[in-house]
Structures are given as structure tokens and as C-alpha cells.
Amino acid sequence: xxxxxxxxxxxxxxxxxxxxxxxxSLPKGMIMGLIGENGAGKTTTIxxxxxxxxxxxxxxxxxxxxxxxxxKKIKSDIGVVLDDSFLSEYLTPKDISKIMKxxxxxxxxxxxxxxxxxxxxxxxxxxxxxxxxxxxxxxxATALAHKPKLLVLDEPTSGLDPIARNEILDIFQEFIQDExxxxxxxxxxxxxxxxxxxxxxxxxxxxxVFTKTRDELLEEYGVLKCAEEEFKKLDKKDxxxxxxxxxxxxxxxxxxxxxRKKYDFGVIDRASIESIMLIYIKGEK
Amino acid sequence: xxIIISNSSNVPIYEQIxxxxxxxxxxxxxKVGEMLPxxxxxxxxxxxxxxTTKNAYEQLEKEGYVETIPAKGTYVANKNVxxxxxxxxxxxxQLIDTVVNIARVSNISKDEIKSMLDILYEEE
Amino acid sequence: MKxxxxxxIKDCMTLKxxxxxxxxxxxxxxxxxxxxxxxxxFMPVYIPLFFGILAMSSFSYDNISKSDKYxxxxxxxxxxVVKARYLYVLLITFVGSILGFxxxxxxxxxNNKVNFNFESVLSTLLGAVCGISIFxxxxxxxxxxFGAEKGRMIQIVLVVALMVIISVAISMMNGFSLNMLxxxxxxxxxxxxxxxxxxSYKISxxxxxKKEF
Numbered sequence: 001x002x003x004x005x006x007x008x009x010x011x012x013x014x015x016x017x018x019x020x021x022x023x024x025s026l027p028k029g030m031i032m033g034l035i036g037e038n039g040a041g042k043t044t045t046i047x048x049x050x051x052x053x054x055x056x057x058x059x060x061x062x063x064x065x066x067x068x069x070x071x072k073k074i075k076s077d078i079g080v081v082l083d084d085s086f087l088s089e090y091l092t093p094k095d096i097s098k099i100m101k102x103x104x105x106x107x108x109x110x111x112x113x114x115x116x117x118x119x120x121x122x123x124x125x126x127x128x129x130x131x132x133x134x135x136x137x138x139x140x141a142t143a144l145a146h147k148p149k150l151l152v153l154d155e156p157t158s159g160l161d162p163i164a165r166n167e168i169l170d171i172f173q174e175f176i177q178d179e180x181x182x183x184x185x186x187x188x189x190x191x192x193x194x195x196x197x198x199x200x201x202x203x204x205x206x207x208x209v210f211t212k213t214r215d216e217l218l219e220e221y222g223v224l225k226c227a228e229e230e231f232k233k234l235d236k237k238d239x240x241x242x243x244x245x246x247x248x249x250x251x252x253x254x255x256x257x258x259x260r261k262k263y264d265f266g267v268i269d270r271a272s273i274e275s276i277m278l279i280y281i282k283g284e285k
Numbered sequence: 286x287x288i289i290i291s292n293s294s295n296v297p298i299y300e301q302i303x304x305x306x307x308x309x310x311x312x313x314x315x316k317v318g319e320m321l322p323x324x325x326x327x328x329x330x331x332x333x334x335x336x337t338t339k340n341a342y343e344q345l346e347k348e349g350y351v352e353t354i355p356a357k358g359t360y361v362a363n364k365n366v367x368x369x370x371x372x373x374x375x376x377x378x379q380l381i382d383t384v385v386n387i388a389r390v391s392n393i394s395k396d397e398i399k400s401m402l403d404i405l406y407e408e409e
Numbered sequence: 410m411k412x413x414x415x416x417x418i419k420d421c422m423t424l425k426x427x428x429x430x431x432x433x434x435x436x437x438x439x440x441x442x443x444x445x446x447x448x449x450x451f452m453p454v455y456i457p458l459f460f461g462i463l464a465m466s467s468f469s470y471d472n473i474s475k476s477d478k479y480x481x482x483x484x485x486x487x488x489x490v491v492k493a494r495y496l497y498v499l500l501i502t503f504v505g506s507i508l509g510f511x512x513x514x515x516x517x518x519x520n521n522k523v524n525f526n527f528e529s530v531l532s533t534l535l536g537a538v539c540g541i542s543i544f545x546x547x548x549x550x551x552x553x554x555f556g557a558e559k560g561r562m563i564q565i566v567l568v569v570a571l572m573v574i575i576s577v578a579i580s581m582m583n584g585f586s587l588n589m590l591x592x593x594x595x596x597x598x599x600x601x602x603x604x605x606x607x608x609s610y611k612i613s614x615x616x617x618x619k620k621e622f
Binding site: 052089 | 481
């Protein structure tokens with residue numbers, strides 16, 4: 001399977017924060033969710049991929065090309081949504097099309113206004129008067145109208161109500177109906193990604209903890225809840241990390257079925273991405 | 286075609302899809318040669334990951350229920366319905382065998398088993 | 410080239426939201442001049458100056474919506490972003506100068522009291538444009554270096570300083586006409602300003618290339 005994005009050993013010191021040897025690969029036709037706490041390095045990784053900040057070392061290939069050497073060519077095929085940055089809020093959706101068509105040869109005005117209509121955005125109102133859900137939809141329409149092959153989104157669902165989030169997830173799945181398309185999306189709202197992401201990459205303190213397919217993560221990982229005496233019977237190599245709570249131990253295990261064959265105490269639940277993240281960050285070994 | 290997925294079930298989602306499509310093939314709701322929805326559109330409509338649907342289709346293919354023609358789509362394979370039925374029948378026989386064995390050991394009568402079966406069928 | 414056009418259009422369209430204020434200011438200036446009757450030293454100075462400073466608001470607009478980061482995700486080089494900004498600032502200043510000149514003539518024609526001298530209007534305008542140019546040559550790299558927030562504070566100081574210098578220069582030029590100035594002096598002055606603009610642009614590029622958003 002060809003990759004649309006490949007990051008190898010990316011290092012970057014930035015604002016008192018450090019990315020350490022970040023590795024990622026996103027196959028064509030797939031959605032990758034980048035998860036982690038605020039400040040874990042999601043945005044810095046995305047900014048390095050887009051060469052908005054210059055990497056210190058490592059390699060970043062997009063569509064098989066170096067992201068600095070072939071920057072212009074690559075960027076014509078990427079659509080970007082940034083959490084906190086867009087064109088001025090004093091512009092209307094109509095103005096935005098007039099501006100954007102100068103930047104992208106492939107800008108499709110009809111497609112843009114189709115999205116604007118689909119998202120029920122008023123064409124002639126300045127976006128300052130939009131709700132946050134509408135603003136996000138405007139950003140997404142703008143990112144899609146030049147028919148990119150790769151969509152990179154930083155926190156597109158934060159601050160949105162469940163209905164708007166749901167609509168945005170729909171847009172993502174619609175986008176990857178084309179097998180050449182792929183999406184890299186960062187979010188700290190893990191439940192959004194739990195459904196639609198094909199790969200989940202977990203980043204913590206500037207380092208990648210793991211990349212797994214959604215199925216591996218949700219069908220195999222498990223959280224064991226047990227008493228202290230039971231926990232003491234566990235072999236260290238049979239679990240990833242544990243968290244000691246007031247009334248129980250929460251233990252993250254890599255394969256709940258294998259684990260069950262060996263131990264028969266406690267209860268094992270399917271691990272949600274949130275609980276995996278939580279035990280990784282707060283837990284101990 | 287209905288496919289119903291439970292997110293809280295312990296059965297993996299790809300397994301749920303696989304079993305449901307399989308039962309539709311066996312019951313002839315999905316006919317031989319009929320095209321299944323594409324991996325991507327099924328993922329979208331079920332609001333699940335592409336890899337999950339891909340997984341389900343791959344397993345169905347391995348068991349011979351469907352056939353994938355590259356760049357065209359996935360179709361219900363020309364697996365003999367009689368053979369499938371035969372397979373299922375064998376499975377049932379095996380299970381009944383176990384039931385009978387347990388019943389004999391525990392002194393449960395044939396009539397009791399029959400009435401149990403009647404109750405189970407009525408429940409449905 | 411098309412990218413640069415896009416960037417200039419972006420700045421012009423953002424200015425649209427400011428239109429009411431701009432029109433109000435122009436009317437205010439016109440009324441002031443009509444009442445005052447002093448054509449040569451008011452209108453051709455304040456209208457271009459107002460536009461020259463107005464053009465700088467593009468930095469603030471970008472700052473509020475953090476547009477720079479977003480622009481860098483486009484297939485647009487940092488150099489083009491800086492180039493477009495300079496061209497935009499020059500364009501707005503040029504529009505302001507023409508408008509100042511035309512309004513001066515218009516008001517002079519409808520107000521007979523006004524003592525009108527075509528050449529002195531032109532020389533005042535030229536002086537004002539020089540002053541604004543020097544302000545922009547200094548201010549644009551400052552905006553890039555220190556950002557729109559701090560840059561604006563520095564701008565206030567710079568504007569006041571330049572106003573003082575310009576009014577002193579104008580009072581010294583009083584009674585002179587363009588003919589009396591050395592022809593070559595004007596040419597050398599223009600060439601010097603163009604060169605300074607180029608230098609200012611190069612410095613801004615250097616600053617901007619190093620910046621991370």
C-alpha cells in the first residue's frame with residue numbers, strides 16, 4: 001500500500017518543547033487520528049509536516065516527495081484546517097472564494113459553493129457573525145474546494161456541539177470515498193476518532209507512543225479492574241501499565257483474550273481510546 | 286439490507302458484519318452474483334473505519350462466501366448453497382450430539398429436551 | 410504572480426469592512442479644509458497620510474486571525490507574502506495621494522475664498538508622500554520584527570516624529586514652488602526612496618523567512 005504521508009525520525013525543538021524521533025506513515029485512502037493531551041506535540045507535528053515551522057532533523061515525505069524541496073507542488077494538493085488560524089473574520093464566504101482561486105489552479109468555485117450551500121452558510125455575511133460550528137464548516141469548505149488529495153486538520157471538532165461534530169465526521173468519510181484521498185486529523189476528543197479513524201497514533205510528551213489500527217486497539221486492548229491482592233499475582237510482562245485508584249486497580253493489557261487464558265480474576269472491559277490514553281499518561285509500570 | 290452493529294457488544298465489529306452478511310447469504314437474502322456495497326461506502330454508512338469493513342470482507346472471502354474482482358467490487362460467490370446448508374447442518378448435528386450426551390449423563394428425558402426446543406422456537 | 414494578486418485582493422477585501430470609517434474620515438477632512446480654507450498644507454498631507462497609515466492595518470487584521478500561519482499552508486512562498494504586502498501598501502498610498510490631490514482641486518474650485526496654487530499643492534503632496542514613504546520604509550520591517558501589537562506602539566511614536574519633521578519641512582518650504590527646487594534634487598530624492606524601499610523589502614524578507622508561527 002502506498003503512503004500519502006511518511007514522517008521519519010522527525011525532531012524539532014520549539015518554544016521550550018521538543019519532538020523526539022517522530023515516525024508516522026499514513027497509507028492512501030485512510031484516516032489517521034493523532035491523539036494526545038494538549039501540549040503533547042500534535043500541533044507541532046502538524047506544523048512540521050506543513051513546513052510552517054522548519055524541522056531540525058528527520059525526513060518528511062508527502063505523496064512521495066520531500067516536503068521542503070517540493071513544497072509548492074505538494075501544497076497544491078493539501079487542504080488544511082487549523083484550529084486557531086484562518087483568513088480574516090471580516091471576509092464573507094463569497095470574498096474567500098475570490099481570494100482563494102488565485103492560490104490554487106484547481107480551485108473549483110462550483111464545488112466551493114456546493115459545500116457552502118450544503119453546510120447552510122450565508123454567502124454574504126462576514127464570518128465574524130458565524131457560530132463556531134459554522135466557522136469550522138467554512139474552514140473545511142475552503143480546504144476542500146481545490147480538490148486536495150490529503151486533508152490535514154488540527155482539532156477540527158473542539159468547541160463544537162455533538163451535531164456539528166457528527167456532520168464533520170460525515171464530511172471526512174465522504175472525502176475518503178476516493179481511494180487516493182487520505183486524512184490526518186488531530187483531536188483530543190477521542191470518541192470522534194474511535195469510530196471513523198483507521199489508524200490511531202498516540203503522541204505523548206513529544207514522542208509517539210504507538211500507531212495501531214482502530215480494530216487492534218479497540219478489539220484487542222482491554223482494561224482489567226481488580227483488587228490489590230489480585231494485582232500482585234500479575235506478571236509484569238503481561239500488562240502495559242496500571243493505575244491505582246481508591247477502590248481498585250486499573251490495568252491496561254494488550255490482548256484481553258490472551259490475558260483471560262492466563263488469569264481468571266477481575267473484570268476486563270474493552271478499552272476505549274480515552275482510557276488507554278489515561279492509563280498511559282497517568283499510570284505506572 | 287440491514288446490518289446492525291452494537292458498539293457495546295464483546296463481539297468485534299468486523300465479526301458482527303461478517304456474521305450478518307453470512308446469514309444473509311445463507312438465507313438467500315443476498316443472492317449469488319449480487320454486488321455488495323463497496324468497502325468505503327459501507328464504512329461511511331455504518332460510521333466505522335475502512336479497515337474494519339475491509340477486514341470483514343477479507344474474512345468472508347477466505348471462507349468462500351464472497352469474491353472480490355479488483356477495481357470492480359465484491360460479489361456474493363457462487364458457493365453452492367447446498368454445501369453451505371450441509372455445513373450448517375453438520376454444525377447443528379455436532380451441537381445436538383453434545384446436548385444428547387449431557388442429557389443422558391444427567392438423566393434428562395427426550396421429551397424434556399423437546400419441550401425446551403419448543404419453548405426456544407416459540408420465543409423467536 | 411497570481412498568488413501575489415490573491416494576497417493583495419485579500420488585504421483589499423479586508424479593508425472593505427473599514428469603508429464607513431474611511432468615508433467618514435474623508436468627509437471630515439474635506440469639511441475641515443472647506444472651513445479652514447487652507448488648501449496647500451492640509452488636504453494633500455492628511456489624506457495620503459491617513460491612507461498610508463491605514464494600509465498598515467493589514468498587519469493587525471492578519472494578527473487577529475493569525476492568518477500568517479494559514480497562508481503558509483498554501484502553495485505560496487514567504488517572499489511572495491512580503492512582496493504582496495509592500496505592493497499593497499504602495500497601492501493604498503498611491504490611491505490616497507491621488508484622492509488627496511483631486512479633492513484639493515475640487516474643494517478649491519467650489520470654495521472661492523481658497524487661495525489656490527497648483528504647483529504648491531503638488532510640492533506639498535510630494536513632500537507628504539516622501540514623509541509617508543520614509544515612515545513605511547521604517548515601519549514595515551518593524552511590524553515584521555516585533556509583530557502587529559508592539560509594532561503599533563512603535564508606529565505611534567514614529568508617526569508623531571515624522572509629523573513634526575514634515576510640518577517643519579513644509580514651513581521651511583513655504584513660498585518655494587516646485588520650479589525653485591533643484592530638478593535634480595527631486596530626482597535624487599525619488600531614486601533614494603525607491604532604493605530604500607527595496608532595502609526595506611529585503612530586510613523584511615530576511616526577518617519573515619526566519620519567523621515561525
